[in-house]
Amino acid sequence: MRNSPLHGLRVVEIGTMLAAPFATHILSQLGAEVIKVEPPAGDPTRSLVRGGPSGTFIAYSHGKKSACIDLSTPGGRAALHKLLAQSHALVHNLAPKAARKLGVGREECAALNPELVYCHIRGYAAGPQQDDLASNPVAEAATGVMEGNRINGRPSRLGPSYHDQFAGAYAVIGMLAALLQAKTGAADRHVEVGLYETGLHVAARDLVGVQLKTQLLGRAEREPHGEFAMPGYGAYLTADERWLYLLMLTDGHWLKFCQALDLPQAADPGLARLKDRKKAREQVEELVGRAIGALPFDAAVARLKAAGVGCTEVLPLERVLEAPQAQSPGKLREVAFRGLQFQVPEFPRHPDADDAPATLPPAALGQHTREVLEQAGLSAAECAALLDSGAVRAVDPAGFAWAPVRATS
Known part of the structure; x- marks a missing residue:
């Protein structure tokens, strides 16, 4: 929709699972054109439930285009470089070593397109552990969340991957700030968000609270359990x-x-x-x-x-979506996919807002490969050659079928 805040912005996503796809989901909901670049096997969330996409994929990849590009091949990397040269932003959550290996490091992308906003969501930002791998539960473990959440005495993850989603939201904030700064002539287009640093910031209240009590009482003291300190609040x-x-x-x-x-x-x-x-x-x-x-x-x-x-x-x-509040206008979006119907919660907007982009069902793997590459300046002959070589792939209409549900006795 033309009156969407980010209409006209083209964002390339090289993301798996949650952090980067969640960031680009928000950008898409704000009107950006998001091109999800996927390897031949696709984002792993495409095949987590009975051979097909999971709730993560359907909820956070509707509205995006899919280009299947094999970045392990020279032709695939060249195609991606063409695309990046014609885009406004890149968001990825590749491991640092993988990003360098695939030619999508910060320096390579800046050389391709000095105006590109480069956003890397990684396990750890700059520091002694910057090349270490981390996931949502690792961030929980390292920032105090898991130690306080025990099941039968064993430190346990929360369940939902909130740190991934927080990191994605922080990435969006950083990218919007970079775009605003670009209007003033600022040269820096680099946004870096670590899951660990995200966890530290989210836990700041508790981390400062334990310092406060240590200094006031002479000992570390925390609440006795995960609930609030107020009795009757539960x-x-x-x-x-x-x-x-x-x-x-x-x-x-x-x-x-x-x-x-x-x-x-x-x-x-x-x-x-x-x-x-x-x-x-x-x-x-x-x-x-x-x-x-x-x-x-x-x-x-x-x-x-x-x-x-x-x-x-x-x-x-x-039962969550049965609530009258959830069913009130502007809260849910109807998304159709493979013959099934879903109510997907919307990005929160003002109730009178009319800038929500139109719904695009979650794309099949490679559904927009040729379209995206042609828009990036490749000729029909060049696209055909890349498809023939296997460096890029088009959609496979029979890509998957959900396994049938077995009747229970």
């Missing part, structure tokens, strides 16, 4: 066995909660202040759990919301 089971999550941040929240459920503790001066409730944590937790457990879910929510208490049901994934 998930509680209702009488009909549905989990209700309460927002209990302030003394005002506590007072409203007690009044909503007709609890005499509303007038108890010994629990009126947060610091006193922390000292009486077990008492408060038992009180809140008993009060919520005495009511069916709907009745509890009605009383709490009428009193202005923040709360929500703890929903399983299969």
